[in-house]
Amino acid sequence: MHQLIGKMFAPAFSNKLLNQQHDGAAIDLGNGTKIAFTTDSFVVSPLFFPGGNIGTLAVNGTVNDLAMCGAKPLYLSAGFIIEEGLPMETLWQVVHSMSEATETAGVQLVTGDTKVVDRGKGDGIYINTAGIGLIDSDRAISPTQIQPGDKILINGDLGRHGMAIMAVREGLEFETEIKSDCAPLVDPVFALLDAGIEVHCLRDLTRGGLATTLVEIAESINTHLHISEAAVPVREDVRGACEILGFDPFYVANEGRFMAFVPPDDAGRAIEILRQFPDGDQAAIIGDVTEKSGTVVTMKSQIGATRILDMLSGEQLPRIC
């Protein structure tokens, strides 16, 4: 996918805004109005999982991409591709969840479209959402703002969304049910910004998880990032599920987790703020941006060795969102 985007889509549509390579495009409309614009399609299978469904994902996924641009999410579009024969009850549950999710995230769904495809030419329902958010005009949050010395923070434990999906797919039952962390990230992001934390970059840890996201950022700014394995919080049940199924939690998708790059002086205060949010008690400083150039991410492992983190090649978990 990374190659497909780099070799086909990026050259075909090359323009200054697309080339930002961020979770969304930041667009200056003039008159002091700056917006972020983003889109995502959702094809998760199964449609329903502990902690959410394709509808909650479709709202929060786009809301969070906007928040990662430092934009206040305001307006969403929704495009439904429905397979002939989908029970109305299923569609209604998804739509109802989307409606609740828009209220929770403080956004309005303002325009939509519905298409029906023949039986066997879809998989129940696919949803695309696009979103518009307003950016405070003096705020620049993007990989290019990252400075050597910045601390890398995450807002909680990793791997729950991916493992919630896998548990359903594989029919596994654990002692405690693993629920997706799917949630809107607007409040924690704006709590950081409103507290005057100098946030340089934000990125949510969705497809490919923490490790892939770190490598993408390191590549895009040609800078060395270093993290400590011991500092990254992973719940015991998630770690156990990963071991049973042969996954690495660092590569598992999350839907309510993000990374923030902040100056070292702000890091402690930022963690205090992040810990005040639901599910945020394990927010942690996991690493830093070094002085070295070169696109590489290293991790000090639990036993003290240092190894290179690679991007996920192939899909560890297809159709996770």
Add this chain to the structure above:
Amino acid sequence: MHQLIGKMFAPAFSNKLLNQQHDGAAIDLGNGTKIAFTTDSFVVSPLFFPGGNIGTLAVNGTVNDLAMCGAKPLYLSAGFIIEEGLPMETLWQVVHSMSEATETAGVQLVTGDTKVVDRGKGDGIYINTAGIGLIDSDRAISPTQIQPGDKILINGDLGRHGMAIMAVREGLEFETEIKSDCAPLVDPVFALLDAGIEVHCLRDLTRGGLATTLVEIAESINTHLHISEAAVPVREDVRGACEILGFDPFYVANEGRFMAFVPPDDAGRAIEILRQFPDGDQAAIIGDVTEKSGTVVTMKSQIGATRILDMLSGEQLPRIC
């Protein structure tokens, strides 16, 4: 579909912007900046047809929805849902066509997303586009602006897109190849506006064609519209194809055709302007808005009788866009 939207989506997401029931939402961002925001998913089958492909449709469909709001289309997002096994060559042709279509329409594709679904769970490729356009702040173009006495104009002959698709599906060959009318409508729309034509409402004649669109508008403003069958241009080859296949050209989808509601004094000048555009030589005044209230559309037939036009029930042509 009309019922699904009315009974499920509209109540679930009810808000002032969604309730505009136009081709897109008009949003005031403050500071004198007003945008239009719209989305469409494209599931056309086959992916390629005379005059275009799913990629050109995906760009022009959303560009035209923005133009119908009187907005200057500027930015697009694209979400691709690709079936595993789609030949790269096919994807490249679609992406290349989209790139060309964005240049022709004067828009930039600024953000995108790609998902891959398992073989058999898609149908080659589905594309969603969402778009943002800028609205001149003093311009109100919507069904509520329609006045009794307004003339109803169309910018050319009807039925080509639908018949181009059907000819490919049915393997029919006519003496002349029927090509889709798929085209961006930005230039003719802005030619009307820039010439000072008092445009009250615009609507493109896509799914459901002219008749369904007229009924939707009449219903939304509780007003009687009257058209003359003889005034509506349909090419002979399109009429012939419709007869062979049992379609009514008034219900066949178009992708480069729109309706404009203008005051009677502006109608003649508007037609002159529309006729200057490629494929616009058959632009015509086809009817008017009467003084009567009541949601009904009537048509004076070729033989002089008056009959009521109904909305298309069921899909005459599924997966036409």
